[in-house]
Amino acid sequence: MRFRESFRQKSRKAAVWLSGHPLSIAVAYAMFYFPMFFYLEHRTVAEYHVIHCALDDVLPYCPAFVVPYLCWFLLIPGALLYFLKREPERYYELCWLLFGGMTASLLFYLVFPNCIYLRQPVSGDGICNQLVLFIRMVDTPTNVCPSIHVASTVAVMAEVRRSERLRPRRWAKYVLWLLGVSICLATVLLDQHSAVDVVCGVALTMILNNVMELWLRRRSLRKASVHKPMQRAK
Numbered sequence: 001m002r003f004r005e006s007f008r009q010k011s012r013k014a015a016v017w018l019s020g021h022p023l024s025i026a027v028a029y030a031m032f033y034f035p036m037f038f039y040l041e042h043r044t045v046a047e048y049h050v051i052h053c054a055l056d057d058v059l060p061y062c063p064a065f066v067v068p069y070l071c072w073f074l075l076i077p078g079a080l081l082y083f084l085k086r087e088p089e090r091y092y093e094l095c096w097l098l099f100g101g102m103t104a105s106l107l108f109y110l111v112f113p114n115c116i117y118l119r120q121p122v123s124g125d126g127i128c129n130q131l132v133l134f135i136r137m138v139d140t141p142t143n144v145c146p147s148i149h150v151a152s153t154v155a156v157m158a159e160v161r162r163s164e165r166l167r168p169r170r171w172a173k174y175v176l177w178l179l180g181v182s183i184c185l186a187t188v189l190l191d192q193h194s195a196v197d198v199v200c201g202v203a204l205t206m207i208l209n210n211v212m213e214l215w216l217r218r219r220s221l222r223k224a225s226v227h228k229p230m231q232r233a234k
Helices: 002-020 023-042 063-086 088-111 127-138 148-162 170-189 195-233
Strands: none
Touching: 023 088, 063 088, 063 127, 063 148, 063 170, 088 148, 088 195, 148 170, 148 195, 170 195
């Protein structure tokens, strides 16, 4: 009992501190995520499970999609900073979707190492092809399912849909959704992922989103039940 009460008190103190330093959540997670990701990328694995489906064989290679693919590296920190400043509640929701999805993906890579054999030789000297070659040099074709690129993009799209401040700016929502769809398409049109990875990435975020919405609904019901007796007492 003492341990449980002590744990609750420390949890409350941590929650209070985090509420005053919300950016520390993202910073602390980055300190965990990047070392873990690079460890999984470069560890020695006896056997990888190959991810492939029939759709992968008919999808074309489109180097121009490297532009939205790289925009992902701006979209994620940009969305976190925007919601942190403009809609703090959405910021915490986005942290749950992003970091929950990334953690689940890392754990899946750990217990189910997977890879793709989709990357064809890149021909041509255009800037898009050169960017694709650079991406392939730093990003191995392992640990692909579910796609973190896709799961995190869908997380941002979900919070954009819920955003109250963006509701009057429908054009901004349409642009962000178009960018999100383009990023998801880019993962397969650059041979970075299988279509299976995309489906799993979308499904992962949808599951986390449903869990979060269920929790938010229950929390609002608890608040309502607390307010009703107080109103009757008055």
